[in-house]
Amino acid sequence: MTDGLQYCWDDAGSAGEVRIGDVLLETYTVGPRPGQAPTLVLLHEGLGCVDLWRDFPQQLFTETGCGVFAYSRAGYGRSDPCPLPRPLDYMTREAVSVLPEVLDAIGFMDGVLIGHSDGASIAAIHAGARRDPRVRGVVLMAPHFFTEPMGLQAIAEARTAYADGDLRARLGKYHMHVDAAFRGWNDAWLDPGFEEWDIRHYLDEVAVPVMCLQGDHDQYGTRAQVDVVAQRARGPVSIRMIPDCRHSPHLEAPETVRAEIKAFLAGLAGGVALPNTGDSDA
Template sequence: MEWSKNPTEPLRVNGVALEYSCHGPAPSQTPTIVLLHEGLGCVALWRDFPARLAERTGLGVLTYSRQGYGKSDPIPLPRPLDYQSREALEVIPLVLDAAGIERAILFGHSDGATMAAIYAGSTEDRRVRGLILEAPHFFTEPGGLASIAAARDAYESGDLKAKMAKYHRDPDGAFKGWNDAWLSPGFKAWNVAEVIDYIRVPILAIQGRRDQYGTMAQIEEIENRAYCPVDTLLLDCQHAPHQECPEQVLTEAAEFCARLIRIEAAQVITA
């Protein structure tokens, strides 16, 4: 793997080519923040946030487009309703392997936050030292489903498809893989909150008070169920705090990462 902002070759996981980009120090030098994008995201849609995060924290930052997104290989449709769990358990560890990451902080947004929590709560991967969960969802909510239905209307009759085509090799696959799963009748009962019970690393949970896809109930689920340290950052914004309130997110994320490093250093000295 080439640790570069603009690598010459994709990251290959199980024969699938994944678009990726790296910022800051390589994994051999510092812990690495792994950015996991939202349901319609990709490398490019993080914009300048990865570079700013690397600069603010002094850590390496890896972001990649999941299969079906950005410039990564397309994915067969329809997606299974447990696609978030499959992505978490089957792909995240292989990405960490391919990148040579030994100490990771998983920073997920929306679907990506859910995947980060699923992975940390379902495995004993000691490489994962902390989680930053931005606008996570652990169960469906009527308001969120209504917003997803509105997104379908915007895609079918508005300009959303044209906007997505600028960033995704297969905009139909990217959109329908996410939207069709969430709007499937069987998805209403989806609930993965149990994974929170088994997370054993510190969590920073970030939520916009006006998030159109999820309410504070998602954050309260973390606070009520977690047996690990939990910090929360509540902001006056909608679904993308890192875009709408970047300074607050960068500051809090940097402080969280610094605490993790101090804790780890203290444990090494004590040992």
């Protein structure tokens, strides 16, 4: 067991925790440990956490045979809280400072970052800014690289739903510090200064293969958010627009997403060998 690391890898899945500096983060692991197979690292959305991946980690392991690691960032799920307000560059800070420490702590040796929404942006920033040779590719689900009026409007509507609807109660089932989790995300995105937020320049240094998965009815971003990856990334980029899908492809079109990820892993140059060569539909 690594210092500050309390969890185990097994085929049934295991909840645990990892300490990064003074902050305790909740984790979930399933499948073989790093070094025994490639590791898929899941980076959640702006209101996500370990539990909100639902059965996606287990299904990824079943489909690919890779180890899967997910963690809740500070302020989310059962992780320690984080100071508010969040800085407007909170995704960059996570990508260049926290995520590398997490990867080191789990003994990450070889694999792929799979991010959703904020987590996809964090994965892209990490790939461009850090260029960690252990990261063989990135999968970006519903990423965002710059603000769009329709996305900001949807985030403003979420604020209303949180104040006047049932969103707070629903999120409270998953986040110990629910007000901090929501405000940390929502207040940052609706800060007037955030309208100028733009991380496209990180894509210019992304040299690993990238897969983009986006719903064609995504309420938080248009196709421009994935087209910019193909326009600027240095490595090969594939884009799959998923019909009749909104902001959460892995939950709304899980079979399609798992099949795309499995094909992406199998096609990586130099080979991320899949331990499980079966064609399970589980």
